Amino acid sequence: xxxxxxxxxxxxxxxxxxxxxxxxxxxxxxxxxxxxxxxxxxxxxxxxxxxxxxxxxxxxxxxxxxxxxxxxxxxxxxxxxxxxxxxxxxxxxxxxxxxxxxxxxxxxxxxxxxxxxxxxxxxxxxxxxxxxxxxxxxxxxxxxxxxxxxxxxxxxxxxxxxxxxxxxxxxxxxxxxxxxxxxxxxxxxxxxxxxxxxxxxxxxxxxxxxxxxxxxxxxxxxxxxxxxxxxxxxxxxxxxxxxxxxxxxxxxxxxxxxxxxxxxxxxxxxxxxxxxxxxxxxxxxxxxxxxxxxxxxxxxxxxxxxxxxxxxxxxxxxxxxxxxxxxxxxxxxxxxxxxxxxxxxxxxxxxxxxxxxxxxxxxxxxxxxxxxxxxxxxxxxxxxxxxxxxxxxxxxxxxxxxxxxxxxxxxxxxxxxxxxxxxxxxxxxxxxxxxxxxxxxxxxxxxxxxxxxxxxxxxxxxxxxxxxxxxxxxxxxxxxxxxxxxxxxxxxxxxxxxxxxxxxxxxxxxxxxxxxxxxxxxxxxxxxxxxxxxxxxxxxxxxxxxxxxxxxxxxxxxxxxxxxxxxxxxxxxxxxxxxxxxxx
Numbered sequence: 400x401x402x403x404x405x406x407x408x409x410x411x412x413x414x415x416x417x418x419x420x421x422x423x424x425x426x427x428x429x430x431x432x433x434x435x436x437x438x439x440x441x442x443x444x445x446x447x448x449x450x451x452x453x454x455x456x457x458x459x460x461x462x463x464x465x466x467x468x469x470x471x472x473x474x475x476x477x478x479x480x481x482x483x484x485x486x487x488x489x490x491x492x493x494x495x496x497x498x499x500x501x502x503x504x505x506x507x508x509x510x511x512x513x514x515x516x517x518x519x520x521x522x523x524x525x526x527x528x529x530x531x532x533x534x535x536x537x538x539x540x541x542x543x544x545x546x547x548x549x550x551x552x553x554x555x556x557x558x559x560x561x562x563x564x565x566x567x568x569x570x571x572x573x574x575x576x577x578x579x580x581x582x583x584x585x586x587x588x589x590x591x592x593x594x595x596x597x598x599x600x601x602x603x604x605x606x607x608x609x610x611x612x613x614x615x616x617x618x619x620x621x622x623x624x625x626x627x628x629x630x631x632x633x634x635x636x637x638x639x640x641x642x643x644x645x646x647x648x649x650x651x652x653x654x655x656x657x658x659x660x661x662x663x664x665x666x667x668x669x670x671x672x673x674x675x676x677x678x679x680x681x682x683x684x685x686x687x688x689x690x691x692x693x694x695x696x697x698x699x700x701x702x703x704x705x706x707x708x709x710x711x712x713x714x715x716x717x718x719x720x721x722x723x724x725x726x727x728x729x730x731x732x733x734x735x736x737x738x739x740x741x742x743x744x745x746x747x748x749x750x751x752x753x754x755x756x757x758x759x760x761x762x763x764x765x766x767x768x769x770x771x772x773x774x775x776x777x778x779x780x781x782x783x784x785x786x787x788x789x790x791x792x793x794x795x796x797x798x799x800x801x802x803x804x805x806x807x808x809x810x811x812x813x814x815x816x817x818x819x820x821x822x823x824x825x826x827x828x829x830x831x832x833x834x835x836x837x838x839x840x841x842x843x844x845x846x847x848x849x850x851x852x853x854x855x856x857x858x859x860x861x862x863x864x865x866x867x868x869x870x871x872x873x874x875x876x877x878x879x880x881x882x883x884x885x886x887x888x889x890x891x892x893x894x895x896x897x898x899x900x901x902x903x904x905x906x907x908x909x910x911x912x913x914x915x916x917x918x919x920x921x922x923x924x925x926x927x928x929x930x931x932x933x934x935x936x937x938x939x940x941x942x943x944x945x946x947x948x949x950x951x952x953x954x955x956x957x958x959x960x961x962x963x964x965x966x967x968x969x970x971x972x973x974x975x976x977x978x979x980x981x982x983x
Contacts, residue, residue: 435532435546438466442513443503444530444548445496451557455517459496460486460530460548463504465512468534475518476526476552486514520554528552561684564590565634565673570690571627573619574731581660582692584630585622586610586671591653595675601659605672614651632668633689661694668692707750707784707801709738709819710769712761716824717794723819724762725750725801726773727783734803740789741797741821741927741948743870743877748801753784770817794825794832795946796897798927815925818950831934831943835912836860839898839905840930840947847956851919855883855893856930856947857900857910864935867914872927875918880930883915896928896949920953927951 442462450456460471465487474481490513492500500511520526533545565588573583586597591610598605611617621627661667671688712722725738727750739745762773791797801816825832832838836859843852856867870877886905895902900909920926929948 435469435534435544439464439469439532439546441503442532442546442548443496443499444528444550445499446528446550446552447495450520450552450554452520452523452554454557455519456552456554457493457495457515457517458528458550459490459493459513459515460484461490461492461496461500461503461511461513462486462532463511468536470533470535471514472531472533473516474529474531475520476528477520477522477524479518481531484514484516486512488512488514490515520552523554523556526552526554558679559677561595561673561675561677561686562634564677565686565688568634568671568673568686568688569629569631570669570671570688571622572630572690572692573621574626574628581658582694583619583621584657584659584669584690584692585619585627585654586657586688587613587652587654588673589652591673592675592678594677595673597655598672598674599657600670600672602667602669608655608657610653610655612651613654618654619656630690630692631688632691634687661692664694666691666693707736707803707816708769708771709799709801709816710762710767710773711799711819711821712759713766713768713822714824715791715821716826717791720788720790721821721823722759722761723787723789723799724759724767725784725787726753729783733806735806737802737804738787738789739800739802739872739927740791741799741818741929742791742793742795742946743872743929744789745802746787746789748785748787750783750785753782755782758782759786768821769819791821791823793931793944793946794823794830795931795944796948797821797823797929797946798897798948798950800925800927800950813924818927823946825943825945827943831862831932831945834860834862834934834943835932835945837898837900837904837909838947839895839900839902840928840949841893841895841902842928842951843892844894846920846951846953848920848923848953849956851917853883853893853915853917854880854928854930855886855913855915856880856932857886857905857914858912859900859909861911862932862934865912866933868931868933869916869918870929870931871918871920872929873920873922877931878916880914880916883913886910886913886915896951897947898949923953923955925950925952 439462442460444458444460446458447456458473460473467487469486470483471486472481472483489510492511493515504511518528528550530548531545532548533543567590568586568588571585571587573585586599586608588610591597595610597608597610599608600606659669669690669692671690673686673688674683676683707725707727710724710726712724715721723738723740725736725748727736735747736750737745737747761767765772767773797820798818799821800818803814803816805813824830838856838858841855841857843854846852854869854871856869867880868877869880893902904910905913927948928951929946932945932947934943
């Protein structure tokens with residue numbers, strides 16, 4: 400399609416000079432420009448029949464033809480600046496624009512060029528939307544050529560149903576405590592007119608609730624401190640609006656706080672029913688919001704849903720600081736956390752929100768030690784935990800774990816996590832572990848309170864002048880062991896808790912070293928038994944050390960007399976709480 404065409408025009412003219420007259424003919428070349436209307440027509444601009452404020456409104460521009468010199472601009476008539484759009488592509492005619500297209504193109508609607516675009520009107524009102532089509536390059540001094548199309552827009556408020564009004568409603572639960580049969584919840588909604596009422600049903604009967612506008616000090620402190628979990632699972636509307644949890648307590652809202660004591664552990668669906676009439680409507684409506692409450696057993700193991708774990712960055716060298724990440728799968732209030740590093744030291748640790756974006760890179764590249772793998776379920780997932788840094792001064796194999804204790808005035812309960820084995824490497828040559836060869840830490844079983852037992856350390860090779868010190872993790876002093884002359888003629892009750900040397904190999908003569916010591920535990924629980932081997936300086940080489948540690952479980956012993964030897968600890972042991980532990 401050409402925008403211009405050329406014509407030759409023959410012109411007759413005369414020249415008068417005095418009384419003489421000369422007549423002549425001339426030919427002129429004339430360029431004729433085609434108008435924009437001729438280049439695109441027929442064309443039409445239309446909008447959707449209904450427009451609602453704060454909702455996308457769609458428009459369509461249809462033209463029978465398109466030319467590359469055309470420019471298209473739309474002005475929505477609401478003080479927003481005009482924008483350009485592309486109309487060169489072939490489009491399908493929307494159903495709502497069918498009547499306008501038929502009027503413009505007749506019965507045979509062609510394949511159209513054009514564009515579909517949307518706009519959001521912010522306030523109620525009547526607007527005139529305009530599309531302007533012009534040529535990109537206009538002739539200097541000529542008449543400006545353009546075509547304008549208009550359509551009227553009437554933006555109104557959409558009449559919402561009660562279910563749509565309650566799309567922002569959520570139910571939040573305060574983070575549970577150890578003894579969490581009593582559940583605290585907060586019903587929250589952005590809007591709640593006086594003509595509406597709220598009731599809650601815990602499974603027996605509906606109870607009316609008084610909803611009030613909340614802001615500032617009227618908002619529960621646990622909600623402003625973000626110590627909550629969204630437990631909303633279902634609403635009586637297909638559109639579930641996302642709520643920004645960070646700002647949900649900073650802006651005023653309508654809500655009510657509810658507390659309930661559940662008789663037994665289990666999963667409960669709590670129904671919140673909003674009923675009443677909306678402005679400009681007569682028919683009553685109901686909306687249902689369902690919250691799912693998980694009431695766990697009062698056992699610490701059940702409360703923590705599998706317990707916390709320690710992930711230790713590898714490798715760890717003696718004399719350096721190790722990075723340990725404590726990860727808690729389910730956070731509860733009313734407890735305190737501490738880390739036992741397996742080397743006789745421990746320290747309390749604060750557990751906080753740990754976004755997945757803050758996780759260390761070594762955790763994502765699997766360069767760590769832990770009793771379980773780490774699975775990243777999503778970049779937006781939030782974990783609870785804390786990074787702990789601890790120096791290991793001596794080489795060895797250590798058993799690190801997390802202990803969780805209930806704070807007063809709660810019950811005296813303690814939970815111990817699965818141990819994480821940390822191999823601290825000795826970079827000296829040769830290391831003491833190489834000199835000793837394969838070794839093992841062995842204890843008699845079963846371990847019962849008030850009943851003495853023997854702990855053994857066996858190794859493939861003997862190191863001259865080496866000394867062996869045992870610690871039992873119960874507050875008693877470290878003690879040096881003696882050579883165990885009865886090994887390997889003892890009964891079959893011992894089993895290895897750490898090391899690579901099997902008992903069968905040791906009994907068959909593979910063990911050149913066997914030392915032992917007697918001990919008794921006063922209270923049931925989980926304990927870390929550790930042996931520390933120290934070798935004297937040799938040929939100018941500094942003293943070498945090696946540590947081997949493992950976990951033992953001590954059960955409550957029988958009160959009736961037994962024929963086993965009872966040994967009294969030389970150092971008083973502090974009373975321990977009832978302990979829940981992992982069995983291996």
